[in-house]
Amino acid sequence: xxxxxxxxxxxxxxxxxxxxxxxxxxxxxxxxxxxxxxxxxxxxxxxxxxxxxxxxxxxxxxxxxxxxxxxxxxxxxxxxxxxxxxxxxxxxxxxxxxxxxxxxxxxxxxxxxxxxxxxxxxxxxxxxxxxxxxxxxxxxxxxxxxxxxxxxxxxxxxxxxxxxxxxxxxxxxxxxxxxxxxxxxxxxxxxxxxxxxxxxxxxxxxxxxxxxxxxxxxxxxxxxxxxxxxxxxxxxxxxxxxxxxxxxxxxxxxxxxxxxxxxxxxxxxxxxxxxxxxxxxxxxxxxxxxxxxxxxxxxxxxxxxxxxxxxxxxxxxxxxxxxxxxxxxxxxxxxxxxxxxxxxxxxxxxxxxxxxxxxxxxxxxxxxxxxxxxxxxxxxxxxxxxxxxxxxxxxxxxxxxxxxxxxxxxxxxxxxxxxxxxxxxxxxxxxxxxxxxxxxxxxxxxxxxxxxxxxxxxxxxxxxxxxxxxxxxxxxxxxxxxxxxxxxx
Numbered sequence: 001x002x003x004x005x006x007x008x009x010x011x012x013x014x015x016x017x018x019x020x021x022x023x024x025x026x027x028x029x030x031x032x033x034x035x036x037x038x039x040x041x042x043x044x045x046x047x048x049x050x051x052x053x054x055x056x057x058x059x060x061x062x063x064x065x066x067x068x069x070x071x072x073x074x075x076x077x078x079x080x081x082x083x084x085x086x087x088x089x090x091x092x093x094x095x096x097x098x099x100x101x102x103x104x105x106x107x108x109x110x111x112x113x114x115x116x117x118x119x120x121x122x123x124x125x126x127x128x129x130x131x132x133x134x135x136x137x138x139x140x141x142x143x144x145x146x147x148x149x150x151x152x153x154x155x156x157x158x159x160x161x162x163x164x165x166x167x168x169x170x171x172x173x174x175x176x177x178x179x180x181x182x183x184x185x186x187x188x189x190x191x192x193x194x195x196x197x198x199x200x201x202x203x204x205x206x207x208x209x210x211x212x213x214x215x216x217x218x219x220x221x222x223x224x225x226x227x228x229x230x231x232x233x234x235x236x237x238x239x240x241x242x243x244x245x246x247x248x249x250x251x252x253x254x255x256x257x258x259x260x261x262x263x264x265x266x267x268x269x270x271x272x273x274x275x276x277x278x279x280x281x282x283x284x285x286x287x288x289x290x291x292x293x294x295x296x297x298x299x300x301x302x303x304x305x306x307x308x309x310x311x312x313x314x315x316x317x318x319x320x321x322x323x324x325x326x327x328x329x330x331x332x333x334x335x336x337x338x339x340x341x342x343x344x345x346x347x348x349x350x351x352x353x354x355x356x357x358x359x360x361x362x363x364x365x366x367x368x369x370x371x372x373x374x375x376x377x378x379x380x381x382x383x384x385x386x387x388x389x390x391x392x393x394x395x396x397x398x399x400x401x402x403x404x405x406x407x408x409x410x411x412x413x414x415x416x417x418x419x420x421x422x423x424x425x426x427x428x429x430x431x432x433x434x435x436x437x438x439x440x441x442x443x444x445x446x447x448x449x450x451x452x453x454x455x456x457x458x459x460x461x462x463x464x465x466x467x468x469x470x471x472x473x474x475x476x477x478x479x480x481x482x483x484x485x486x487x488x489x
Contacts (some may be wrong), residue, residue, distance in 0.1 A: 003345065005110065009041075010402075012094075015240065016094070016236070016237075016240045016241065017100075019097045019098060019101075019236045019240065020095060020233055020236055020237075020378075022097070022098065022101040022102075022105075023097075023232045023233050023236060023379075024229075024378060024379070024382040025101075025105065025382075026101055026105055026108070026124075026229070026232065027225075027226070027229035027232075027379055027382040027383050027386065028382045028383070028385060028386035029105060029108050029109060029386060030108065030225055030228075030229070030383060030386060031058075031061065031382065031383045031384065031385065031386020031387040031388075032112070032386045032387060032388075032389050037055040037217070037221075037418075037419075037435055037436050037440065038057050038213060038214055038217040038218040038221055038416075038435070038439070038441040039054055039218070039409065039437070040411035040443075041210065041214065041415055041416050041443070042210050042211060042214035042412065042416070043191075044211075044406075044407055044412070045190060045202055045210055045407060045408075045409050045412040046190045046200040046201050047201070047202055047206075047207045047210035047211055047214070047412070048210075048211055049215070050238070051237065053214065054387060054388055055388065056214075056216040056218070057214070057215070057387050058214060058218075058220040058384040058385070058387035058388050059384065060215045060216075060218035061218050061219070061221060061222035061226065061380075061383050061384050061387050062220060062222065062380045062381070062383070062384035063219060063222065063380075064218065064219040064220060064221060064222020064223040064224075064226055065222045065223065065226030065227070065229075065230070065376060065379055065380035065383055065384075066376060066377075066380050067223065068222060068223025068224070068226055068227050068427055069223070069227070069428075069430075070227060070230065070369055070370070070371055070430050071227070071426070071427070071428075071429070071431075072223075072224055072227035072426075072427060072430055072431065073227040073228065073231035073234065073369075074231060074233065074234075074369045074372060074430075075126065075155060075430050075431065075432055076124070076125075076153075076227075076228050076231030076232065076233070076235070076402050076432065077149065077154070077231045077235050077238070078335070078364075079125065079128045079129065079132065079152055079240070080351050087090040088095060091488075092135070092239075092485070093236075093238075093239025093240050093480060094239065094240055095484045095485055095488065096131045096135065096239060096481055097235065097236045097239060097240070098484065099127075099130075099131050099134075099478075099480040099481035099484055100124075100127035100128055100130065100131045100477045100481075101127070101232075102476075102477075102480055102482060103123075103126075103127040103130065103473050103476040103477035104120075104123045104124050104127045104473065104477075106476065107123045107469065107472065107473050107476070108120055108123055111157055111465055111469075114461075119159070119434035119436045119437050119465075119466065120225060120228075120435075120436070121159060121225070121228065121432050121434040121435075122159060122434060122466070122469040122470050122473070123435065123469055123473050124228055124232070125152075125155060125156075125159070125432070125470070125471070126299070126469060126471070126473030126474045126477070127473045127474070127476070127477040128235075128477075129147050129152060129338075129470075129474050129478045130473060130474035130475065130477030130478040130481070131478060132147045132477055133147055133474070134477070134479075134481045134482050135481070136477035137478075137482075138482065138485060152277045152484025153433055154431070154484060155431065157431055158426065158431040158432065159432070159433060159434055159437070162219065162422060162426065162434065162437065162438050163423060163437040163438055163440075163441035164436070164441070165464075166418055166419060166422055166437070166438040166439070166441040166442040166443055166445065167441040167442065167445035167448075168224070168445060169418045169420075169421075169442070169445070170414045170415050170418040170441075170442035170443070170445035170446050170449075171414075171445035171446060171448055171449035172449075173414040173418055173446075174410060174411060174414040174445075174446045174449045174450060175340055175415065177410050177413070177414065177451050178410070181410075184410075185409075186202065186203060186206045186408070186409045186410045186413070187201055187364070187408050187409070188380075188408060188409065189407065189408050189409075190202075190404040190406070190409075191406060193409075199486070202307075202409040202484060203409070206409045206410070206413065208472065209413045209417075210409065210412050210413055210416065211400065213413060213416035213417045213419075214388045214416055214422030215415055215422050215434070216416070216417075216424070217419045217420045217423065217439065218387075219420075219424075220383075220419075220420050220423035220424040220427060220435075221423060221435045222380070223423075223424070223427040224382060224423050224426060224427045224432065224433060224435065225383070225435060226379055226383050227427070227432075228432060229379040229382065229383065229453055230371050230375055230376060230379050233371070233375045233379065234371055234375065237375075240342045242324070242328055242331075243324040243327065243329070246327050246329050246330075246368075247319045247330060247331055247367050247368060248319070248327055248332040248366075248367045248368070248370040249318075249319055249320060251318060251319055251367045252318060253317040253318060254319065254366055254367065256313050256316065256318065256319070256367070257313075258363050258366070259313060259363065259364060259366065259367055260309075260313040260314065260365070262309060262360040262361075262363035262364040262421075263306055263309055263310055263313070263337065263364060265356065265360045266306070266337070266341055266357065266360050266361075266364065267303070267306050269344075269349075269353050269356060269357055269360075270303070271352075272343070272353065273347075273349050273353060276313040276348060276349060277344055277347060280300075280340075280343065280344065281300065281302055281303060281340070281344075282300045282301065282303070283303065285300070285301055285303050285304050286304060292450060293465050302336065302337060302340040305333050305336055305337055306333075308349075309330065309332060309337065312326060312329070312330055312333070313330075313404040319367070331368055334364060334365060334367075334368050335365075335368065337364065338361055338364055338365050341357055341360075341361050341364070342361070344362075345357050345358065347419065355449045369475045407443070407446075408450065411446035411447070411450060414442070414445075414446050414449075415439060415442035415443045415445070415446050416439075417441075418438075418442045418445075419435070419439040419442050422438050423438060429457055434455055437466065440462055445457065
């Protein structure tokens, strides 16, 4: 990896290092901004001392990043169309990264300062969409062409639906607990427990449930939000040094053969199902088209793209055998082919072919959807360290300012179990969600189910931040990117 710095030159090497440090700073801020949600209920129900809860949460966040996979990471990377990502020069890539990170960090710090549980996920996604749209506008293209609308729609849908599900599921969970354990001591607040037996600690099993679910939220947060940080670092590396990071340069001959085999098997699936997918794919397209025919990604010309990819992989034993431009082209082809395969997988194909298509897609993108170990460890460390500081402001809001009354032990359990399950499932399916919104919504759901009422001022602030985060970060990131290109481009 270090030979990269000799070819980049001193100035670009410094820029690359600074960009990675900016990502680590963002993830550090994310640690104390979002992870406070994970420990809020366990602290306010007196299940754990605050310092022990925060340290334990930091360790679980660290583990979550290491074990969380890369599905969410590349959902973030693919927000920018592949043509834009590989078509810009290094200077534009660097300015884009600094612009989106500046926007995300400013908004995160501002909402943290005022103790508002705003979403780091919304912040990051808005910033990426802002610079993508600005890049398209500066190159005289339709603004929406600078954003992967398909991927953005999927992500935004998950960000909108997940808080609603969190609210409803937590409310139902609490009502079920109240139905099973009527007038049980788990439905007391710490102050009520103090009046009964002189201790604020929850009953043993309630305490265990609160601690386990809180650590579950922390682990799930690490696996989801930590992956966003990994995705950001990979975005930096692909933009600034695509020759080294557009593809996994550690891939061996076996990996390329596996990719080539997956490509051929997907072609065979298409051939068997021509009647179903003929409207999407042009089966009459030339097998050896002119090179300029494949500039833009589309499902129509996917067969020529697959043919070209097959030839490229047949002529190299590893990616190191390819030129820089060939590596860029191979990444573009792989992502275009995978995008078409994703669209085809939604059609009415035989169940056996659908299962095979899902498997071959994984093999196809294995050498593009990767992250070096040092990236994963760096992000895990930044997120874990960030968890240790600055958590009090958000904890206070979640613990005392959402509901009109104090939180009971059962409310804490319902909110945390719901949040841990929701975020964990999202991470497994590769969908970025907001820990802040899910946990805050779950707490609000338990308050409504418990007939405790909500503090309207806090709810208004959270809703306002939820509504404004996306447009503000998009405009801020776009404005900074355009200004930076004007001054330094």
